[in-house]
Amino acid sequence: MKPDTIVALASGAGRSGVAVIRLSGPAAGATLGALTARDLPKPRAATREAFCDPRTGLSLDDGLALWFPGPHSFTGEDVAELQVHGGPAVIAAIIDACLSLPGVRIAEPGEYTRRAFENGKLDLAEAEGLADLVDAETEGQRRQALRQRRGALSAVYEGWRSKLIEAAALIEAEIDFPDEDLPGELARRAGPLLQTLADDMARHLDDAHRGERIRDGYRIAIIGPPNAGKSSLLNALAQREAAIVSDIPGTTRDVVEVRLVLAGYPVWIADTAGLREAADAIEAEGVRRALARAEEADLRIGVVEIGADAPAELRAAMQEGDILVHSKADLTEAHKSADLLEVSAVSGVGLALLHTQLESCVAETLDREEAPVLTRARHRRLVEAARAALLRAIPALDAGAELAAEEVRVAADQIGRLTGRIDVEDLLGEIFSSFCIGK
Numbered sequence: 001m002k003p004d005t006i007v008a009l010a011s012g013a014g015r016s017g018v019a020v021i022r023l024s025g026p027a028a029g030a031t032l033g034a035l036t037a038r039d040l041p042k043p044r045a046a047t048r049e050a051f052c053d054p055r056t057g058l059s060l061d062d063g064l065a066l067w068f069p070g071p072h073s074f075t076g077e078d079v080a081e082l083q084v085h086g087g088p089a090v091i092a093a094i095i096d097a098c099l100s101l102p103g104v105r106i107a108e109p110g111e112y113t114r115r116a117f118e119n120g121k122l123d124l125a126e127a128e129g130l131a132d133l134v135d136a137e138t139e140g141q142r143r144q145a146l147r148q149r150r151g152a153l154s155a156v157y158e159g160w161r162s163k164l165i166e167a168a169a170l171i172e173a174e175i176d177f178p179d180e181d182l183p184g185e186l187a188r189r190a191g192p193l194l195q196t197l198a199d200d201m202a203r204h205l206d207d208a209h210r211g212e213r214i215r216d217g218y219r220i221a222i223i224g225p226p227n228a229g230k231s232s233l234l235n236a237l238a239q240r241e242a243a244i245v246s247d248i249p250g251t252t253r254d255v256v257e258v259r260l261v262l263a264g265y266p267v268w269i270a271d272t273a274g275l276r277e278a279a280d281a282i283e284a285e286g287v288r289r290a291l292a293r294a295e296e297a298d299l300r301i302g303v304v305e306i307g308a309d310a311p312a313e314l315r316a317a318m319q320e321g322d323i324l325v326h327s328k329a330d331l332t333e334a335h336k337s338a339d340l341l342e343v344s345a346v347s348g349v350g351l352a353l354l355h356t357q358l359e360s361c362v363a364e365t366l367d368r369e370e371a372p373v374l375t376r377a378r379h380r381r382l383v384e385a386a387r388a389a390l391l392r393a394i395p396a397l398d399a400g401a402e403l404a405a406e407e408v409r410v411a412a413d414q415i416g417r418l419t420g421r422i423d424v425e426d427l428l429g430e431i432f433s434s435f436c437i438g439k
Helices: 028-036 088-099 111-118 124-135 139-149 152-176 186-205 210-216 230-238 281-296 312-317 351-366 377-399 401-419 425-432
Strands: 005-009 016-024 047-052 059-068 079-086 104-106 218-223 256-262 265-271 299-305 323-327
Touching (some): 005 028, 005 088, 005 111, 016 028, 016 088, 016 111, 028 079, 088 104, 111 124, 124 139, 124 401, 139 265, 218 351, 230 256, 299 312, 323 351, 377 401
Parallel strands (some): 005 104, 218 299, 299 323
Antiparallel strands (some): 016 079, 059 079
């Protein structure tokens, strides 16, 4: 059976100067012809058209039409795009006119990209890169998503897959043709190749979750004793009143987070409860959450009031590379010490320097032009499973080629799931459901 023809708004919802409506499927050409009452325009050339309701002949709008006959289109199917005025009434009227024609229905979330995958226009890793590109809010996210959309990550995975096939061929040859005049111990020749692959995967995994941090955000925790100025510092960095500020110690009980963009990357900064001996069960829970958030964070900003020493609880929570800030610098004369970072949320003293240091920490961790990195937990799980199978296969070569061959097949299956080079129907709904309707 031929697939349905799908239609949806491909540009942003709401009032706009121009809206793009996309059709994909076997009836895309007939639908475009019915809307214009003309022959199809030249492929891949924008043509001005008057769009009419095929049921009544009433004019709907004037705009541009583009025709992409398959397979030379985004989905690999016949695709038509209508560029019309972006008023909600215009959009609704044209989509309604499309739906009045046989075989046309509204697209489901991610259905255009899913059809592109099913028609071989892109693989799963590239499709996920496209989803990240649509969702990118910062420059760092855009760069990473674009590299993945262009196949940089897929090239790594396909390289591994090719080597796994090479190793599997050596092992299978010894199993399937034991009596043939083949070089001896073919299976053992696969050992160094499998070890090299396992080492490559280990390096790929040892990236400090950099790709996931770029997607989801670098995390900073502000920690310190009660009434040290943590909430004021958070508000100053966020440039808004995100946390309650009070002279009463212990005002912050729960974690308060704000999202910033530093060095072109998304950053979450969290204000936490004051670290001290808790006076009640609620404060004790706040301290527990503060310590947990500090442990999970990529960077900690320790805050103590100027002239005070860092308490033991703060020193225990700080790690190498963290930043210690001496707050309330407006209440005393600056010490002018290069070893002290003195700030004031009231006067703004030291905030620019702190902001620069934070950007340097974020950039040092994330801003690297290296081999493509893992961007999703799904990728990490599959690479870990593939490497574990290889580490089982290598010693199995001495015990019997059959055992090693099965483990290599397991590894190849896991790598295949990264790009969709196997039957991955169970993964498709999860992956493409996160897309917007028009993509």
